[in-house]
């Protein structure tokens with residue numbers, strides 16, 4: 001069975017950026033095959049990874065609500081849709097959850113989806129899940145174990161407090177998560193001691209601190225994939241040191 005690492009945190013903290021860098025890290029270290037899962041309704045992990053996306057699983061759920069095509073069971077239909085939604089890249093695959101458009105209940109579709117996603121995850125050594133802030137999502141996404149939850153925060157007291165609430169929520173939801181750790185991203189020079197102090201106050205385990213890196217934002221502004229950052233990017237290097245600890249062995 002694969003090893004899942006999920007990212008969570010408020011919008012704009014850097015989940016997608018770090019998810020993309022983690023995918024690059026795992027591929028570079030030969031820890032393949034890797035599955036990247038974009039579980040944010042506002043999907044954009046593909047841009048960070050430099051990939052085009054076709055159909056999402058949101059489309060599949062929408063279609064399933066209308067019923068599977070005649071002569072096909074719902075199971076077979078959903079399994080086929082999951083296969084179709086996988087985008088293949090170099091050393092890793094990407095699947096985008098998307099969001100169904102209409103109102104109404106997608107419960108049956110979601111249950112089936114979870115089942116086939118779990119099956120899909122078995123094919124990969126590592127799975128990286130770029131989640132949205134609401135953690136209920138992770139519970140719906142997979143019944144499998146998440147080994148590491150990385151909650152991303154900006155370097156503020158309120159940010160760390162919000163991260164701490166997300167950690168609490170995952171505990172209340174009874175999600176099967178082995179380790180919960182915090183990454184403080186976009187830190188400025190000289191903030192490290194204060195960050196450690198604040199994180200300690202909330203009793204969170206600090207996975208590491210990633211500095212503010214103007215090139216990361218510049219790439220985003222210009223629409224260049226974050227994974228194409230040069231090897232000497234300070235943000236990339238700090239992120240890699242964190243990944244060495246959580247996925248290095």
Ligand SMILES: Nc1ncnc2c1ncn2[C@@H]1O[C@H](COP(=O)(O)OP(=O)(O)O)[C@@H](O)[C@H]1O
Nearest residue numbers: 011012013014015016017211212213216217220
């Ligand atoms: N370490 C960093 N230094 C500079 N800019 C960053 C850094 N991490 C993320 N960003 C920028 O912050 C913005 C939000 O990042 P993103 O990964 O999309 O956050 P989220 O997925 O949590 O909403 C993006 O413009 C991204 O390029």
Ligand SMILES: [Mg+2]
Nearest residue numbers: 015016040044
């Ligand atoms: Mg994001």
